[in-house]
Amino acid sequence: MLSSRELKVTYKLLTAKNSTRIGDLSSSFNVSSRTIKYDLENVRNFLNKHEVTVYSKAGKGIWIEADDEKRKAILVSLESEGTYYDQSMRIQKALLILFVREGYVTAADLAEQLLVSRNTVLKDMRYIGKILEDNGLTLSRKKSSGYKILGDEHLLRDFFELHIQKCLSVRDVYLITNRIKSPGLSKKSIGDLSALFSDFYDAIEAEMIEIFEENAIVKLQNENIILMIIRLLITSVRLKKGQLIGDAACFSQGELSENYLYSYWASAFERLDLPVYKDELKYIEGVFSKNSDEVDLAGFTSALIKEVSERQAFPYHEDASLYTRLISHLTTSLSQDIMENPFNEVLLRAHYPLFQVIKEICRKHVKNSKILLNDSFITYIILHFLASKRSILSAMKVKAILICATGRGAVRLIKRIIESEVKDIEVVANCSLVEVEHVIKEIQPDILISVFPVESDLPTIVVDAIPSKENLEIIKETIASIKKIPSVSGDMENLLDFDSKSSNSEEVSQQIILKALEIYKQFEGYSIKRQLEFAFLSHILLFAHRYWFEKQYHNNKTLEGHESLKQIFRNMDIYISDAELEALLNYIE
Secondary structure (H helix, E strand, C coil): CCCHHHHHHHHHHHHCCCCECHHHHHHHHCCCHHHHHHHHHHHHHHHHHCCCCEEEECCCEEEECCCHHHHHHHHHHHHCCCCCCCHHHHHHHHHHHHHHCCCCECHHHHHHHHCCCHHHHHHHHHHHHHHHHHCCCEEEEECCCEEEEECCHHHHHHHHHHHHHHHCCHHHHHHHHHHHHCCCCCCCCCCCHHHHCHHHHHHHHHHHHHHHHCCHHHHHCCCCHHHHHHHHHHHHHHHHCCCCCCCCCECCHHHHHHCCCHHHHHHHHHHCCCCCEHHHHHHHHCCCCCCHHHCCHHHHHHHHHHHHHHHHCCCHHHCHHHHHHHHHHHHHHCCCCCCCCCCHHHHHHHCHHHHHHHHHHHHHHHCCCCCCCCHHHHHHHHHHHHHHHHHHHHHCCEEEEEEECCCCCHHHHHHHHHHHHCCCEEEEEEEECCCHHHHHHHHCCCEEEECCCCCCCCCEEECCCCCCHHHHHHHHHHHHHHHCCCCCCCCCCCCCCCCCCCCCHHHHHHHHHHHHHHHHHCCCCCCECCCCHHHHHHHHHHHHHHHHCCCCCCCCCCCCCCHHHHHHHHHCCCCCCHHHHHHHHCCEC
16 A cells, blocks of 8 residues: 555656656655655555566666556556555645535544544644644634634635645646546546545536537636636535625626636536525636735835845845835735745745744734735745845945055056956945054945955955956955845755855865754753763754755644744744654653
8 A cells, every 4th residue: 555655656657758866756745865765665566566667777766667558557556546644644634624524523533534543633633723823714623513614714715725736636637637638538536636525526527528528628728727626616615504705696697608617617506506606706717806905005015125124134125126026916916816836845944034024024914814824925925025135135236445555556456457347346445554444444344355464354355466367256256255145046045054055065064064063052951861962963963964955854743832942943043844843852851
C-alpha cells in the first residue's frame, strides 16, 4: 500500500518524459532527500510488480523505461491503489468532512472516516482549530454533538476554495479534465473530491460534459474550469445547508440567457433540486461583490507603506510607484479568483520578519474586512515591497569621501575617474588625512576611498593615484555589498544572515558552521538532557545546513506554547517551522 506522497512520486515517474532528480522531488514535497529515498523503495516494489524497473544514475536522477501503453495501464492501476492517511492528509480530509456534513460531526465519526483512534482525532482538531482561527473562522465544539465550522460566509468559501485546490493532486486534475472530455473512459474516484461531494459531483460533471459535447467548451477557454467546478461544489453544499452568499433573488429567463454559462449552472442546480439565485451564479463566475467599500483602500495603502517603512527602517515611502501598484493589487484582489501564491513557502522562509510586520499591520487595519488575510494574501503584498526595495536601492547612491595627503589636487582627478566609471556613487567631500575623523563625523559617509591606508570602521578602499581597473572593480563590489539589492524571486537575503549563497563550498561550510554555533550559544541557559549534549550540537549543525539548502522539516502541526524557545529564533530573525521546534524539544529537559 502506497502513501499519498509515494503515489504522487509514482505518478511523476510515469508521466515524466525525462529523468527526475531526487533533490527536485524533495523540494516539491518539502521533505529531505533521505525521505524521498525511503519512499522510492516502496515505489520500486510497486513498479516491479508491473514489470517496470526504476533506474538511477548519479548526476542524472531517476527514471523508468516503458512505452505509453504500459504507462497508461499502470496509471489505471494507481486509481485503485489503497493509501494510508498521515497527519497532513487527515487534517485535509477532516476539514472537507466538516465542510460537507450538515450539523455537528462527532470525533467518533471522524475517527471511523479517517481510520484512526478518537484520541488522534482530538489532537488533530486542535491543529484544525488553529488553522481556522488564522483564517478568520471558528471551530465550534459542542459537548455530545461534536465539531462544526462557523464564520463569515465569504471567508468560509474563500478558505475552502484554496483548501480544495491544495487537496487536488496533478493526477486529480488530469482525471477531472479527462472525464469531462471522455466520459466513457473512466469513472474512477477523484481522490476525496468525488467521494465526499458524491451528492453533487455527478450532476456538476454532467453539465460540464454537456458543455464540452455542445462545443461550448471553446467559450470556457479563458476560464479556470477546475476553479469553477470547485465553486459549483461549494455553492451546492452551502445551498443545501441554507447558507447564501448574498440575497435570495432569482434571475429571470431572459437574464439567464445573457451569460452563456449561467444556464448550464442553473441546470446543474435543478438536477440537485436546489434554488437558482442570482448572487450564487455571480459567485461561481467570480464577479460577486465582496463589499470592498468596508475598507478605505486609499487610507489603508498609505498607512501600510508608512508603518512598514517605520518598522523596517527602510524608506519605502520614497517610492512613489509603490502606492499605485499596491492599491491596484488590493482593488483587484477583492474581485479576482483566490489562488495560492506559488512562492508562498520561499517567501515565508526568506522574508519572515517582513511577513510578520505586514500581517500585523493588515490585521490592525482590515480585521473586519471580507479580504482574505491568509498567508498568500500577505506574501503577494511582500512581492510589491521587495520590488520597491530593489528599485529604491538601485537608484540610491552610496556616499563616499576621497582622502589624500592634502585633500586637494590629486583627489579631483580621482573623483572624475571614479564618478565616470562607477555608477551609484556620489563623492560628497574631499579631505586630507588630518581632517578624516572630523569629516566622517560631520558627513557620515558610507565608504572611504583613499590613496593611503586609513583606519576606520567604515569600508575603506585604497586606490592608486590614478585608479586602476582593479581599484574600480573593488569599489563596485563594495557598493554592491553595501546596497544588498534584493531579488524579487525570494532568493535574496537568507534569514540566517549569511552573506550570500556563494558557490564556493569552503565559504558555505564556514558560514553554516559559524551560524550554527551562534544559534547553539543561545541555548546556554537551557538544560540539555544528559548524554545528549553532543547529539544536540550535531542537531543544531544539521538544522543550519537544512535551512541553508531550504530543506527544513515541515508538517501541518502547530506547536503550542514554548514561547521562550520561539523567541530565541525571533530575536535572530530566523523563520523556523514548528516541526523543527518540536525536534529540538527532544533534547531539552
